[in-house]
Amino acid sequence: MDGKMAPVLVLDNGAYTAKVGFSTEKEPRLIPNCVMKSKAERRKTFVGNQIDECKDLSGLFYVLPFQKGYLVNWDVQRQVWDHIFSKDVLNVNFADTVAMVTEPFFNFTSIQESMNEIFFEEYQFKALQRANGSTWSAHRYSSAQQKKPLCCVVVDTGYSFTHITPYCRGKKMKDGIRRLNVGGKMLTNHLKEIISYRQLHVLDETYVMNQVKEDVCYVSSQFYRDMETAKLRGKDNTVLRDYVLPDFSQIKRGYVKPLEEMNYAGKYKGGEQIIRMANERFAVPEVLFHPSDIGIQEMGIPEAIVHAVEACPEEMHPHMYMNIILTGGNALLSGFKERVFSDLRALVPQQLEVKVHQPDHPITYAWEAGVALSNTAGFDKMLVTRQQYDEYGQNICSEKFDV
């Protein structure tokens, strides 16, 4: 390519949040990858981060481009992308910009072809790289270590599902890729379901309940002991929290009642609406570790890591268990890393060392990794340029992109 580096646009296109920005930026913008409709404002729809302008977020209706983690609703995706690339957000000059986009593992061929078509023919980017987000993460992780590890395992636990991918020398071990059909959406929906049954009808309040989940849910390290604690009355119940729901007039955002203001009888003078969270706080994230708790017949994350590693040649196992990376939004649940470690420690043979690494920003880790990759030597060779696409069509993309 020409001497002057073209600007690189990195897009980690998640099913719930798109992480997007130029490689020159420090951190990406987190843009909801969906179109939302509000009960209160009936004249307009909110595309991506336009939702920040919406004052009443109750009963928000979501139209998502992804289904079960795969891109199917192209009109919606186009709307969001158009918005992101427009001057409202990034103001992309397509003709001289290189685009790097992520996609899920085992993406369907027709989706991949449509992606190429849209990026080259519709937006007319200068060049394109498509990859799995975890592959970027693995690359970044290995190059950041002092002694470059031979293998690593990337756990990407996102909105639609959780993928566990073993890597050896930067190459993904296809036979070892494992998927749990449990992600953040499942957790939020489960929380909504049980709260609606036990306390208050909140099935329509996806946005609010997602915040509740992020604010008060945690991964328990002593599950049955926490269960006992959650049963206790009064101050002994250290698990119990009261969550004040937003009403979008006085209270703009829900919050946890401070412990000193907690009234264990559950009666508050103010008119605010309360959800009382006891075992819900840790029983909901527990689904990631025991999907069978809600009837999903699948392994939990630690067991699935072992399953993934054991699908790889035995000499790699010690290296893999020493380099486990946790990415994706669910990794932000407090106690997540500790629990993955302690469960793994119990499952992995004693003589092997287990090390679990959680980056500071699990959500944007893949995006930052994409930026790092764009700065490495040989990055040019991972791209397909528009000229090449015009000449060789879809074939060159399927040859070059390792997805």
Add this chain to the structure above:
Amino acid sequence: MSSKMADKKARESGRLRDADKRRVIDNITRLKRQRRQIENLERDNFHDDPHANLVLVNKKLPQFSDTNDSPATKKKKKTRGDHFKQRFRKNFQTLLEEEQLSIRGGPNYLTAQVPPSEYPERKFCAVCGFPSNYTCVTCGARYCCVRCLGTHQDTRCLKWTV
């Protein structure tokens, strides 16, 4: 002797006497119920589109003219957007079937799914969420105490709503 018999009859437990009358949901229906519950957890929304029956006021009001031009003369432009809509109107299930993964070998979407856990399932009360020791005879749901059983029977047992 006979008085003893009569005694026994009088003391017969109501629970046992009615046991035969109680409806028991068979296994297939139980599984169906569970599958529906799990499918529900995949949903994006639980309510209807708030804008669904909104009549949008068209910005371009019809221009009334004196002449009786038929609207058929207007050429319908096919935009690029329409093209995309038609070509890409496929849901996840059709895409999955198109790939014909079950007959194609090698690691793919279907093989990547983790198998069921090797460890025994844990049981939790369907009402309060605490560990449970009992199963509802009728529908197979779990409960932990008489109080929760009562709630369960009054709300969900035979009338699964949510």
